[in-house]
Amino acid sequence: MNTVLLREKAQLLRRLIMLSIAEAGSGHPGGSLSLAEIMSYLYFFQAKLHASDPTWPERDRIILSKGHAAPVLYAALAARGYMAEEETLTLRKLGSRLQGHPDMRKLPGVEMSTGSLGQGLSVANGLALGLRLQGLPNKVYAVLGDGELQEGQVWEAAMTAAHYRLSNLTAIVDYNGLQIDGHTSAVKRVEPLAEKWQSFGWQTVTVDGHSFTDLYRGFHTERDNGPLVVIARTVKGKGVDYMEGVADWHGKAPSLEQARQYVLTLGGNVDVS
Amino acid sequence: MSAKPEATRDAYGRALLALGEMRPDVVVLDADLSKSTKTAGFAAKYPERFFNIGIAEADLMGTACGLALAGLKPFASTFAIFATGRAYDQVRNSITYPRLPVVIAATHAGLTVGPDGGSHQSIEDIALMRVLPGMQVWVPADGEEAYQMILAAAEVTSGPVYVRLGRQPVPRVVPPDYIFTPGKACVLGEAAPVAIIACGVMVEASLQAARLLKERGIKCQVVNMSSIKPLDTALLASVAEKSELIVTVEEHLVAGGLGSACAEALAAGKSRPPQIMIGVEDCFGQSGEPQELLAAYELTAEHIAARIERAPSR
Numbered sequence: 001m002n003t004v005l006l007r008e009k010a011q012l013l014r015r016l017i018m019l020s021i022a023e024a025g026s027g028h029p030g031g032s033l034s035l036a037e038i039m040s041y042l043y044f045f046q047a048k049l050h051a052s053d054p055t056w057p058e059r060d061r062i063i064l065s066k067g068h069a070a071p072v073l074y075a076a077l078a079a080r081g082y083m084a085e086e087e088t089l090t091l092r093k094l095g096s097r098l099q100g101h102p103d104m105r106k107l108p109g110v111e112m113s114t115g116s117l118g119q120g121l122s123v124a125n126g127l128a129l130g131l132r133l134q135g136l137p138n139k140v141y142a143v144l145g146d147g148e149l150q151e152g153q154v155w156e157a158a159m160t161a162a163h164y165r166l167s168n169l170t171a172i173v174d175y176n177g178l179q180i181d182g183h184t185s186a187v188k189r190v191e192p193l194a195e196k197w198q199s200f201g202w203q204t205v206t207v208d209g210h211s212f213t214d215l216y217r218g219f220h221t222e223r224d225n226g227p228l229v230v231i232a233r234t235v236k237g238k239g240v241d242y243m244e245g246v247a248d249w250h251g252k253a254p255s256l257e258q259a260r261q262y263v264l265t266l267g268g269n270v271d272v273s
Numbered sequence: 274m275s276a277k278p279e280a281t282r283d284a285y286g287r288a289l290l291a292l293g294e295m296r297p298d299v300v301v302l303d304a305d306l307s308k309s310t311k312t313a314g315f316a317a318k319y320p321e322r323f324f325n326i327g328i329a330e331a332d333l334m335g336t337a338c339g340l341a342l343a344g345l346k347p348f349a350s351t352f353a354i355f356a357t358g359r360a361y362d363q364v365r366n367s368i369t370y371p372r373l374p375v376v377i378a379a380t381h382a383g384l385t386v387g388p389d390g391g392s393h394q395s396i397e398d399i400a401l402m403r404v405l406p407g408m409q410v411w412v413p414a415d416g417e418e419a420y421q422m423i424l425a426a427a428e429v430t431s432g433p434v435y436v437r438l439g440r441q442p443v444p445r446v447v448p449p450d451y452i453f454t455p456g457k458a459c460v461l462g463e464a465a466p467v468a469i470i471a472c473g474v475m476v477e478a479s480l481q482a483a484r485l486l487k488e489r490g491i492k493c494q495v496v497n498m499s500s501i502k503p504l505d506t507a508l509l510a511s512v513a514e515k516s517e518l519i520v521t522v523e524e525h526l527v528a529g530g531l532g533s534a535c536a537e538a539l540a541a542g543k544s545r546p547p548q549i550m551i552g553v554e555d556c557f558g559q560s561g562e563p564q565e566l567l568a569a570y571e572l573t574a575e576h577i578a579a580r581i582e583r584a585p586s587r
Contacts (some may be wrong), residue, residue, distance in 0.1 A: 113367070125335070126342065133321065133343075
């Protein structure tokens with residue numbers, strides 16, 4: 001694992017997130033930015049993928065259950081070579097393959113259409129069951145939000161994964177502590193998180209979701225013949241100082257000027273290329 | 274017509290066993306109702322391909338999606354009320370929106386669930402499923418048709434199919450040489466001034482009504498419109514041209530079901546006879562034996578015949 005490369009990729013994802021959402025004029029920057037390291041880690045190290053062959057049978061499957069973080073998924077796919085980086089600027093536009101929430105029928109590389117929260121873990125379970133039934137070694141990764149855990153279906157699915165001992169499945173919780181209406185602890189408390197998953201029969205590990213070495217440690221937790229959840233402590237809006245920890249940036253687009261300014265502070269080129 | 278009555282859910286169980294043998298990619302999911310939905314036979318014979326998801330219908334539908342994404346052919350079963358109501362958003366956003374080839378085989382549809390009462394009598398499922406873009410909606414009239422539909426559903430790769438199955442045994446009504454084809458209706462009898470278009474258990478009731486009316490001098494043709502989506506619009510148009518009155522009959526709300534689908538298709542037609550829409554009016558069901566309920570909601574052969582007899586346009 002090359003943490004320098006992963007860091008560069010995470011910053012590239014942030015650049016594409018900011019520019020694409022600004023260009024779209026709407027979208028979800030906060031929960032996209034908090035995932036930059038996690039998605040960089042998944043797409044550039046952890047998961048087996050071939051950008052040139054999005055349906056490669058041996059690929060691992062990444063399901064973004066928190067579909068509103070589509071900008072970070074598109075950024076990761078672009079950075080990984082599934083599409084040109086310029087295409088991220090078509091986000092949310094009429095006729096674009098980059099729908100406001102991911103659409104697997106429009107964009108190769110998107111494993112499942114998501115957006116209505118709480119549904120991705122069930123789908124990941126089905127994939128893990130189906131792959132295992134066919135004797136295939138592929139791994140399944142489901143990326144969930146912490147606010148999303150308020151959806152009851154997540155816990156139905158948590159029971160299913162434990163019952164069927166899905167050792168080929170890893171869930172990742174983007175534990176940024178914020179949702180649209182404010183702090184998750186104020187809207188509806190999801191704590192104690194690790195204990196909840198544990199009591200549902202999951203192996204749990206809590207990591208710093210912005211540290212690649214800690215993500216590595218989390219994903220390589222020894223399993224007890226069942227599913228693993230990596231609870232990744234993150235900062236919503238991470239990397240953009242005025243967005244960090246501010247719930248208002250959950251679903252508000254930066255201006256084009258703000259996005260350009262951000263890219264310049266990274267020392268980057270404002271022209272996506 | 275000599276075959277003994279069979280519930281369409283039993284035919285489903287039979288078809289699953291056949292598919293289990295023919296199709297190693299077929300997997301079956303249930304939500305703690307496998308004895309009632311008749312998936313239990315498949316579960317016993319192919320335990321590694323059966324997944325009980327417990328009392329969790331949203332998770333049931335989502336898990337079926339994942340199995341489809343893994344290249345398998347999932348059949349997801351529970352009662353119609355839960356499949357289409359409890360898990361509506363999962364059916365919409367996880368199954369239908371991405372056009373995943375999941376078969377939703379829902380049993381215990383309609384009033385004929387019986388004593389379980391209105392909370393469990395799905396009388397809106399055809400409407401809910403029919404409006405979803407790309408969802409096919411099939412309603413078998415008898416066991417033979419249900420059996421064929423399940424085999425046909427296994428062949429569909431383009432997207433999801435909703436198959437509406439019942440709890441009560443129904444006599445065989447499809448012809449001996451019948452072959453189910455999606456989008457094709459089956460005409461039972463000669464062209465007549467009155468065309469009764471029915472689906473599900475109402476096909477048998479409509480045939481009986483036609484016999485009653487024949488004795489009273491009114492000739493009726495019955496159409497088994499088992500493929501509600503895609504609808505056999507060509508046949509519908511030709512029936513409309515030849516008849517003076519169209520009567521749609523369904524064990525479902527009048528709103529949004531078979532009658533609505535036919536009315537939508539006929540609305541722009543050149544020759545459009547009046548249409549009587551027989552079904553459950555704007556109300557929920559209640560407890561009672563199936564036959565008592567059909568009588569209480571005026572869905573027996575006698576009620577159908579009476580509605581046609583007093584139609585002013587006839």
